[in-house]
Amino acid sequence: MTPGFRFYPTEEELITFYLKHKIQGTDVTRDILRDIDRVIPQLHVYDFYPWDLPQHAGEVCRGDPEQWFFFIPRPEKEARGGRPSRRTSSGYWKATGSPSVVYSSSNRIIGIKRSMVFYNGRAPTGKKTKWKMNEYKAFQQEYSSNTNTTPKVYIF
Amino acid sequence: MTPGFRFYPTEEELITFYLKHKIQGTDVTRDILRDIDRVIPQLHVYDFYPWDLPQHAGEVCRGDPEQWFFFIPRPEKEARGGRPSRRTSSGYWKATGSPSVVYSSSNRIIGIKRSMVFYNGRAPTGKKTKWKMNEYKAFQQEYSSNTNTTPKVYIF
Numbered sequence: 402m403t404p405g406f407r408f409y410p411t412e413e414e415l416i417t418f419y420l421k422h423k424i425q426g427t428d429v430t431r432d433i434l435r436d437i438d439r440v441i442p443q444l445h446v447y448d449f450y451p452w453d454l455p456q457h458a459g460e461v462c463r464g465d466p467e468q469w470f471f472f473i474p475r476p477e478k479e480a481r482g483g484r485p486s487r488r489t490s491s492g493y494w495k496a497t498g499s500p501s502v503v504y505s506s507s508n509r510i511i512g513i514k515r516s517m518v519f520y521n522g523r524a525p526t527g528k529k530t531k532w533k534m535n536e537y538k539a540f541q542q543e544y545s546s547n548t549n550t551t552p553k554v555y556i557f
Numbered sequence: 558m559t560p561g562f563r564f565y566p567t568e569e570e571l572i573t574f575y576l577k578h579k580i581q582g583t584d585v586t587r588d589i590l591r592d593i594d595r596v597i598p599q600l601h602v603y604d605f606y607p608w609d610l611p612q613h614a615g616e617v618c619r620g621d622p623e624q625w626f627f628f629i630p631r632p633e634k635e636a637r638g639g640r641p642s643r644r645t646s647s648g649y650w651k652a653t654g655s656p657s658v659v660y661s662s663s664n665r666i667i668g669i670k671r672s673m674v675f676y677n678g679r680a681p682t683g684k685k686t687k688w689k690m691n692e693y694k695a696f697q698q699e700y701s702s703n704t705n706t707t708p709k710v711y712i713f
Contacts, residue, residue, distance in 0.1 A: 403592055404574040405566030411622075418560040436559055466567075 408440060408462050408470070412503045412537065415470075416512040420539050423472055441470040447489050451519045451532035492521040494534055503537065512540045564596060564618050564626070568659045568693065571626075572668040576695050579628055597626040603645050607675045607688035648677040650690055659693065668696045 410419070419441055422433055440459040449457070458469035487494035494517040503512035515536040520527030566575070575597055578589055596615040605613070614625035643650035650673040659668035671692040676683030 403596065405564050405570045405596070406562060407565055408561050409563055409565035410561030414561045440559065440561070 407465060408459075410470075412514070413505050413511065416503060416537055416539055417505065419470075420472075420512075420537060424539060441472055443472040443474065446471055446473045446534075447487060447494075450489070450491055451530070451534075487517065492519055492527055492530075493524055494519055495524070495527075503540075510540050513538045563621060564615075566626075568670070569661050569667065572659060572693055572695055573661065575626075576628075576668075576693060580695060597628055599628040599630065602627055602629045602690075603643065603650075606645070606647055607686070607690075643673065648675055648683055648686075649680055650675055651680070651683075659696075666696050669694045 419437055422437055423441070423443075426434075438459065439461055441462075442457065442459050444454075444457050446454065454471070455463065455465075455469050458465070458471070462469055497516050497518055500513050500515045502510055503514050505511045517534045517536065519530045519532035519534070521530055522528055575593055578593055579597070579599075582590075594615065595617055597618075598613065598615050600610075600613055602610065610627070611619065611621075611625050614621070614627070618625055653672050653674055656669050656671045658666055659670050661667045673690045673692065675686045675688035675690070677686055678684055
């Protein structure tokens with residue numbers, strides 16, 4: 402790739418292309434799914450220290466200096482209606498502010514975005530770090546999967 | 558190109574790849590110069606309304622919703638030591654704050670950056686618009702051209 406070209410998606414591209422196709426799964430061609438996987442792989446994000454995540458990014462994003470993208474399967478506990486746990490072995494991800502609505506360029510509501518910061522240690526005495534994560538969920542019913550997982554996109 | 562991939566260069570890439578190669582001119586291969594031209598064309602930026610500039614962007618950047626890049630030849634007046642004029646037919650570009658220094662990732666000074674805002678009308682009564690421009694000049698002596706022009710990169 403020529404210098405300066407990188408994966409720098411809009412939120413609309415993340416939700417209406419990547420997340421939508423990932424959720425639809427078998428509805429799209431194998432080629433598209435393989436391409437998506439090279440950009441945004443699926444990973445159990447909470448099993449990792451934030452600083453170890455970049456090396457697991459998609460092959461075309463691994464060299465990026467500032468952001469990386471992952472799908473994570475919806476944790477079983479959350480799928481059963483429980484509160485999501487964002488605890489990791491060394492700390493926890495804590496929401497900053499309220500979730501916000503993501504609009505398409507045609508002003509349609511397409512998703513919900515949560516911003517989080519990583520704290521080292523255990524709540525409520527953890528120490529804030531510089532690691533940030535944005536979580537996106539597709540909003541529209543049409544994107545819902547028949548399976549048990551609702552993939553999310555994470556940006557660090 | 559897969560959705561989400563776009564020209565989103567670092568300042569270091571702008572200066573040490575695009576601006577450097579543009580200034581060196583005949584020192585680099587025709588292929589590189591043709592590639593650069595498809596990304597950052599040369600344009601007399603001050604001959605245009607800001608809102609007409611996007612359509613003159615490089616073919617791979619023309620669809621971008623928020624930023625476009627141009628080289629402009631150094632105006633003759635400025636090359637002779639005069640103060641640069643940033644007046645256009647309908648208004649003028651005015652600096653915001655002081656110029657800043659651009660560092661490479663290895664902490665070397667590689668350029669100077671000036672940020673500007675477009676005002677409709679004539680100074681000092683012009684009306685501020687939402688159009689912004691960043692001007693970069695390569696700093697190092699090694700990038701200086703033998704010709705009369707010192708191209709700059711503009712980001713809107």
